[in-house]
Amino acid sequence: QVQLVESGGGSVEAGGSLRLSCAASDYTFRKGCAAWFRQAPGNQREGVALIDGDGRTNYADSVKGRFTISHDNVKNTLYLQMNSLKPEDTAMYYCAVGRAYCYMGFGGPPFRYWGQGTQVTVSS
Secondary structure, three states: OOEEEEEOOEEEEOOOOEEEEEEEEOOOOOOOEEEEEEEOOOOOOEEEEEEEOOOOEEEOOOOOOOEEEEEEOOOOEEEEEEOOOOHHHOEEEEEEEEEOOOOOHHHOOOOOEEOOOEEEEEEO
């Protein structure tokens, strides 16, 4: 049974940085598509970043140039480095895996496994 555990969320001031981690069990990031999503209160869940087994990435326009998704195949962990944070980045952040390909973007087939979420709060 695949399990995902996120960590690294917290409260920061605008302009600050955080690194989110998603530790996976019974799953390898060497293949398939992995992603970070976020959901703010009252908003729909939105895709933030995608990465495939070869390390190819895709980002939402709102985070391009500020966020970086990566994975460590030895530690079996997915990361999201978030720099130059803005108040509008405030949300619950979720990692997701269990989709074969990333090329269809955030609107492709649903991800099968999700973490429990980690809260990110950015103050102005």
